Amino acid sequence: MEKLIITLAPTGNVPTREMTPHVPTRPEEIAKDAVECFHAGASVLHIHARDDEGRPTHLHDYFADIFAALDDTCCPIIRQISTGARAGKTPEDRAQALALNPASASLSTGSSNFPNSPNVNDPPLVRFLAKTMLERNIKPEIEVFDTAMIWNALDFRKEGLLKDPLQFNLVMGVKGSQPATAKQLFHLVECLPPGCVWSVSAVGPAHVPLSTIAIALGGHVRVGLEDNVYYAKGVLATNLALVQRIAAIAKAFGREIATVEDTRRILGL
Numbered sequence: 001m002e003k004l005i006i007t008l009a010p011t012g013n014v015p016t017r018e019m020t021p022h023v024p025t026r027p028e029e030i031a032k033d034a035v036e037c038f039h040a041g042a043s044v045l046h047i048h049a050r051d052d053e054g055r056p057t058h059l060h061d062y063f064a065d066i067f068a069a070l071d072d073t074c075c076p077i078i079r080q081i082s083t084g085a086r087a088g089k090t091p092e093d094r095a096q097a098l099a100l101n102p103a104s105a106s107l108s109t110g111s112s113n114f115p116n117s118p119n120v121n122d123p124p125l126v127r128f129l130a131k132t133m134l135e136r137n138i139k140p141e142i143e144v145f146d147t148a149m150i151w152n153a154l155d156f157r158k159e160g161l162l163k164d165p166l167q168f169n170l171v172m173g174v175k176g177s178q179p180a181t182a183k184q185l186f187h188l189v190e191c192l193p194p195g196c197v198w199s200v201s202a203v204g205p206a207h208v209p210l211s212t213i214a215i216a217l218g219g220h221v222r223v224g225l226e227d228n229v230y231y232a233k234g235v236l237a238t239n240l241a242l243v244q245r246i247a248a249i250a251k252a253f254g255r256e257i258a259t260v261e262d263t264r265r266i267l268g269l
């Protein structure tokens, strides 16, 4: 079985300091968590930026500050920026940070709901983001909030906007979108095209069981405070503890953890 890619999503757009003191929002805090988690087995860093007040932002300069803080650490963790719908609104806004030429960026290939707002990714927006990534040689990670997003991705591949190997992240347990159940995970996996790379990012108490199923099936895992502020009922998580737990489960399975070099090979970067 292929080695396990662990992606760290340390910040997201939702967690606040009031929710948890452990969420890194400033560039040097994000870089510190990235380095610690890299040493614990994470090879990809999914990056969201916050402004000076800690609010989600799509602005290029905030992402650039995070890149500069990462440069200072010399940590080779693979950089993946979010183009998600919670920060920027227009296609141009959402593509702003792609100018930094990260190795990877998120791309939702359809619309769904967040708990209290729409997650709008209409076809013209998806095409614009996918084309920008293609031109800049940025690997899209297809964020699957609902089953239709898999079929949409196959259509975009047909149009030449997405290239093999397709990389999917199955986002489960976001209220307003698909549930975090084993049944839904198996359904999604059955819908995936042959030869693709896929991971699970599960929000809520099903995070550990669904990540464990993914590890058993040859999928990969995303962890971090973006998806789970709690480690267990009533116990706040840290990014490091979340990565360490997945690394320990993989070890118990006898599945090796992918290094940055392994991950570049697996994703065709």
Ligand code: MG
Pocket: 009, 012, 046, 048, 082, 084, 106, 226
């Ligand atoms: Mg995200």
